[in-house]
Amino acid sequence: MIARIIASLARLLTGARAHWHGCLPEAKLRVYFANHTSNLDLVLLWASLPPELRRITRPVGAQDYWSSGIRAFLSLRVFRAVLIERKQVTKSNNPLRPMLAALEGGESLIIFPEGTRNPNGEVNEFRPGLFHLAKARPDVEFVPVFIDNLNRVLPKGEILPVPILCSVRFGTPLTLATDETKPQFLTRAREAMLALRPQ
Amino acid sequence: MNLDRETQYLFGGTLGILTVASVIGWVLKARITSEGGRKVVDNLVSRTNAWWVMAAVFGGALAIGKLAPVFLFAFTSFLALREFITLTPTRRGDHRSLFWAFFVILPLQYWTLASDWYGLFSILIPVYAFLFIPVRNAIAGDTEHFLERTAKIQWGLMIAVYSVSHAPALVTLLEIPGYTGNAKLLFFLVFVAQISDVLQYVWGKLCGRHPIAPKLSPNKTIEGFVGGSLSAIAAGTALWWATPFTPLQAAGMSAVIVLMGFFGGLVMSAIKRDRGVKDYGETIPGHGGVLDRIDSLCFAAPVFFHCVRYWFTA
Secondary structure, three states: OHHHHHHHHHHHHHOOEEEEOOOOOOOOOEEEEEOOOOOOHHHHHHHOOOHHHHOOEEEEEEHHHHOOHHHHHHHHHHOOOEEEOOOOOOOOOOOHHHHHHHHHOOOEEEEOOOOOOOOOOOOOOOOOHHHHHHHHOOOOEEEEEEEEOHHHHOOOOOOOOOOOOOEEEEOOOEOOOOOOOHHHHHHHHHHHHHOOOOO | OOOOHHHHHHHHHHHHHHHHHHHHHHHHHHHOOOHHHHHHHHHHHHHHHHHHHHHHHHHHHHHHOOHHHHHHHHHHHHHHHHHHHHHOOOOHHHHHHHHHHHHHHHHHHHHHHHOOOHHHHHHHHHHHHHHHHHHHHHHHOOOOOHHHHHHHHHHHHHHHHHHHHHHHHHHHOOOOOOOOOOHHHHHHHHHHHHHHHHHHHHHHHHHOOOEOOOOOOOOOEHHHHHHHHHHHHHHHHOOHHHOOOOHHHHHHHHHHHHHHHHHHHHHHHHHHHHHOOOOOOOOEOOOEOHHHHHHHHHHHHHHHHHHHHHHHOO
């Protein structure tokens, strides 16, 4: 219920349309990886999936950001986020573990491989997590996603959003090629995402 | 819901026109085989289908009465302003001003309509919003392209909110001696403006040769403009019985709407060309964005409103 209201609000504000360029919205085991410019990225990408996919797709978020107050409620109850540690990573709280567990349970993931928001709309280098996921689960489809204009809806540091039209573009799924190295895969993934950027 | 006889005729007539358009679409679809022709016909069919939806929403709002058109046009303004601002490169420093524009100024403008306050309706945006936006931007502190950025927000508010709000103002703010059912006046404005667009398109497709503004809209031709305008004025004149006008006055009013509508289309195209896009959005299948559909109305509504107010109200 709350999930549906939030999804409708996000779409009303941004008029967002999902453009499925390289694949269709199918219930396959997937990792959607998107650019990160605004706190609303997670909400909008999640809202632009059809409801039946939303039920089996979980966003990955930072433990330190999503664990208090209203955010905790939203992340746990509404988005069913997979929370990972990004500050003090040790062997016992290895961020890969909860993500792999979710995939193991048949649930797709939404991740932001830049690791942090980039308010000017550019795309930073990817963190290595994406590669480790791909290596552990070569059977999973890695779908590049580009979210356009959302940094104008809610820039970093603002609380109140303004309505600006956005688009969410889904590209052709990638999988790790045999003997592909970490930098090669991360570069290829980043280029696949950038190729979706509207001119 | 209590429709007078004239309104019933207007609705019936619209239903008839749309039915004819749909039938023509089906016939053409069955006949045309060439690749290029099929594209045109497909676009025609999706435009017609969108017209059915728009006519149903607009007709429904007119039938429900007074406040429904206000809400409908308020929402239209919201969509149009969103398209306009999306196309305009704004900066971080505009964020708060934009929030005010969308969530305070826009609702306030339509609230003046709901509360019958002509004084504030006519100056809220040209005076208060005009002065407020640069002040808010100045407080935000970003001086780069200051005048440009401020002017763009002011322009968006004037076109997408202030101008558009003059259409429902026909219903709530005008009292014309000896005439009731102002919703018909709003119908007249919207019908003439839109049928003029449609007829100019049809005439242009049928016998358009000489482009009228090749740089702005390569599809607009002199033949389309002349043929479309004259037949739209004829259509408007034929509706005089639903308005407070004599047939001659109805022709004059139609001419005002058609001409302003044409200018509106031209100006809004110029903005699109400058930004390098074809349409303002993709909200309405076959038509583009909301602003693409109401560009003529943006220019026709305020002038028509003031013509009626000056000559026909007490």
